[in-house]
Amino acid sequence: MDESQLIARVRAGDSAAERTLYDAHVDRVYRLAFRLAGDDALAQDFTQETFIRAFDRLGSFRGDAAFSTWLHTITTTVVLNGLRKVKRFRQREADIDDAHEIGVVQRHAEPDLKARLKQAIDDLPEGYRTVFLMHDVEGYTHEEIGAALGVETGTSKAQLSRARAKLRVALADFAGEWVR
Amino acid sequence: MMDQHEDPKFEQWLKDAARTTYHAPRTPPREEMWTRIQAARQRRHIIELRPWMKWAVAAAAVLILGIGIGRWTALQPGATNGTTTVATTDSGQSDVVYQIAATQYLSRTEAFLTAFREDQGANNADGARFARQARDLLTTTRLMLDSPAGNDQRLRSLLEDLELVLVQISQLGDANNGHDTDLITQGMNQSNVLPKLRSAIPAGPVPVRTQGAL
Numbered sequence: 001m002d003e004s005q006l007i008a009r010v011r012a013g014d015s016a017a018e019r020t021l022y023d024a025h026v027d028r029v030y031r032l033a034f035r036l037a038g039d040d041a042l043a044q045d046f047t048q049e050t051f052i053r054a055f056d057r058l059g060s061f062r063g064d065a066a067f068s069t070w071l072h073t074i075t076t077t078v079v080l081n082g083l084r085k086v087k088r089f090r091q092r093e094a095d096i097d098d099a100h101e102i103g104v105v106q107r108h109a110e111p112d113l114k115a116r117l118k119q120a121i122d123d124l125p126e127g128y129r130t131v132f133l134m135h136d137v138e139g140y141t142h143e144e145i146g147a148a149l150g151v152e153t154g155t156s157k158a159q160l161s162r163a164r165a166k167l168r169v170a171l172a173d174f175a176g177e178w179v180r
Numbered sequence: 181m182m183d184q185h186e187d188p189k190f191e192q193w194l195k196d197a198a199r200t201t202y203h204a205p206r207t208p209p210r211e212e213m214w215t216r217i218q219a220a221r222q223r224r225h226i227i228e229l230r231p232w233m234k235w236a237v238a239a240a241a242v243l244i245l246g247i248g249i250g251r252w253t254a255l256q257p258g259a260t261n262g263t264t265t266v267a268t269t270d271s272g273q274s275d276v277v278y279q280i281a282a283t284q285y286l287s288r289t290e291a292f293l294t295a296f297r298e299d300q301g302a303n304n305a306d307g308a309r310f311a312r313q314a315r316d317l318l319t320t321t322r323l324m325l326d327s328p329a330g331n332d333q334r335l336r337s338l339l340e341d342l343e344l345v346l347v348q349i350s351q352l353g354d355a356n357n358g359h360d361t362d363l364i365t366q367g368m369n370q371s372n373v374l375p376k377l378r379s380a381i382p383a384g385p386v387p388v389r390t391q392g393a394l
Contacts, residue, residue, distance in 0.1 A: 034205035041350065043205070044208075044213055045347075047208070085340065085343060085344055088344065117198065117201060118201070121198065121202055136191070136194065136198060167194060168187070178189050178193035
């Protein structure tokens with residue numbers, strides 16, 4: 001059975017077809033959610049929300065694009081909106097912590113590559129980071145990214161290029177690792 | 181021509197490093213997530229009444245409100261005999277159902293957050309239990325945000341604040357050391373979420389029992 005037949009069965013209320021559709025896509029949705037969120041509970045939460053919305057709005061899926069493209073549009077919307085809200089909340093917490101730590105001198109150990117890479121990716125602007133993770137880490141094409149984020153393919157390519165340039169500067173200390 | 185930033189060696193190294201070290205996902209818990217998706221959709225189906233049922237529920241709710249307003253105005257000292265009070269209805273009748281459901285949901289959330297804060301204050305918080313309840317309320321919160329009740333800007337702002345608090349509580353585990361719960365409580369106090377929540381709940385008992393409707 002091809003995917004369009006499967007979707008027609010889901011629309012007709014076939015719960016077995018719903019499960020088949022879920023099984024076919026859940027791994028990729030969860031992986032993307034986890035890469036963007038970096039937290040298992042949040043990734044599960046975002047994955048669930050994505051499928052709840054997708055099943056509820058399947059009637060509006062016209063089939064102009066692939067189902068996976070449509071689903072990843074929902075995924076990125078759910079994850080990015082969710083992360084903005086969590087960030088707002090964490091900022092409040094950080095403000096409280098900052099208020100408690102006035103006058104305390106922080107001493108940080110020199111971080112290793114893994115920590116530096118994480119920090120450098122986390123510090124990217126949201127658009128750059130999303131495109132970098134989708135393309136270089138999760139293997140989405142620029143066409144898929146453009147469709148999911150609602151931007152032109154050229155914009156996706158430009159953002160990826162800028163993301164890599166920023167990361168190269170941020171990780172310049174480790175240049176020996178990649179010129180070997 | 182190669183862009184000045186292009187460096188295939190760097191790009192390959194970056195991809196490999198990021199794939200293996202940056203937020204490397206574990207195997208997704210398919211069954212757990214599927215169970216929760218089904219449960220959330222089940223609840224949602226209860227909300228999404230058939231069109232004729234929506235009108236019936238809306239009409240019943242408006243009738244109850246109309247009778248309530250009529251009785252209340254009749255008891256007012258200034259009320260005069262012969263004055264007819266008409267409960268007006270408008271195109272937003274169906275929103276009444278959501279407002280009632282919103283009141284019921286806000287009451288549950290107030291009770292939950294109050295209990296959480298009190299237990300936390302007594303160093304008695306059972307993180308896992310609160311996390312489970314928070315997840316349940318979080319699903320409802322998101323449904324509320326997507327429902328017509330979310331069109332009310334004041335209610336929407338409150339729901340977004342509640343969502344943030346519930347997300348944090350839902351991430352508590354058995355091993356929480358009190359620091360996480362302290363931070364959540366401080367955040368709640370700073371944003372005045374409980375006073376805002378209480379002021380959004382109409383005085384008196386919840387008007388209509390809608391347990392399970394959302």
